[in-house]
Amino acid sequence: MFNKVMARKPAMPGKVYGAPGAGYSGFISMMTAIVLIALWFLITGMGWIKPIFLPSPFAVYDKFVEALTIGVANSTLAQHTAASLGRVMGAFLLALITAVPVGILMGVNRVMRGLFDPIIEFYRPLPPLAYLPLVIIWFGIGEFPKVFLIFLAIFAPMAIAARAGVRSVSMEQIHAAYAMGASRSQIITHVILKAALPEIFTGMRIGIGVGWTTLVAAEMVASARGLGFMVLNAAQYLASDTVIMGILVIGFFALLFDMLLRYLERMLIPWKGKV
Structure with missing residues (x-):
């Protein structure tokens, strides 16, 4: 029986051996x-x-309809969602334009690696709640500290992924480009950056997931709207139907953005897994 379960499927046309885990x-x-x-x-x-402790799906659906029409926690579901999307996407875009260049510089320059690596590796394992009080002391309780907290959580995995992508480029590709007369800047932009794109997209997917995970912690800071705020506010009154509804909405948008990044990855990196 074990041998039947572990037996390999026939290889796809054009392949000599079937890859482990391949298939739909x-x-x-x-x-x-x-x-x-x-x-x-x-x-x-x-x-x-x-x-x-666990409301029925019908109760959660009724609460979803109520949140859409009447609203919960002094705002409608659309208003809570818009507030959270603005924070997560703002932090994600800010991390994208800073973490990726920093990660690439860490991969191609030992000085930059020596400067940024200790900082990133020190705070990366820390939970956002650990440095949340410090963020509040530094920046107050406005909108910026919420975005900044999510940004910090996203920055580390994206920078590390970009650095790993740069370090994974084969020396044969770099030497071949030099042999064809490419300059150092052309090596970085046309060889290293393109080869690192799969790892960069992996870091983006991890980063957006971490961003949604940090959302609840960020919206603990004097928030009046947001999906995380809605969940926390409902938990204080033991409104588990609202809590589960909020969790499902957060999970839906996290999955939606992950699927979007997968689609962009397939469009922009069609050679991934084929070379």
């Missing part, structure tokens, strides 16, 4: 989601868990 997994993912939702209906419908 979308159907399995869809079935997993269906099973989890069915279990949710079953558990809540049979009353195995009290609604205060």
Whole structure:
């Protein structure tokens, strides 16, 4: 039985050997989601868990409709979503235009690597809540500290991914470009940067996920709107239907942005995994 499970599938046309893990997994993912939702209906419908701990899907849907129309926590769901999207996307774009160049410089220049590597590696493992009080002391309780906190969380993985992409470029490619008369700047822009793009996109995907993870911590700072604020406010009143609804909305947008980055990656890096 074990041998049958572990047996390799026939190779795809044009391939000599089938790659481990190759194949379409979308159907399995869809079935997993269906099973989890069915279990949710079953558990809540049979009353195995009290609604205060796990409300039914119908209760969450009703709260979603209420949030869309009437609103919760003094704002509609659209207003909460717009506030959170502005913070996350602002921090992501700021990290994109700073972390990627810093990561590339760290990969091609030992001085820059020596300057930035200790700083990034020191704060990268720290949870955002650890330096949240310091951010509040430095910048107050306005909008900027929320964006800055998310920016810090996104910056480290994006910079590290860019640096790893630069370091993964083969010396044969660099030597071949030099042999054809390329200058140092042309090597960086046409060889190193293009070869590092897959790692950079991986860092972007990790960064946007970390950004949504940090959103709740950022909106603890004197917020009046935002998905994270909505979830925290509902938790104070044990409104678990609002909490789960907010979590689902945050998860939806995080998944949406991840799928968008995957699409851009396929469009801009069609050679990934083929060379």
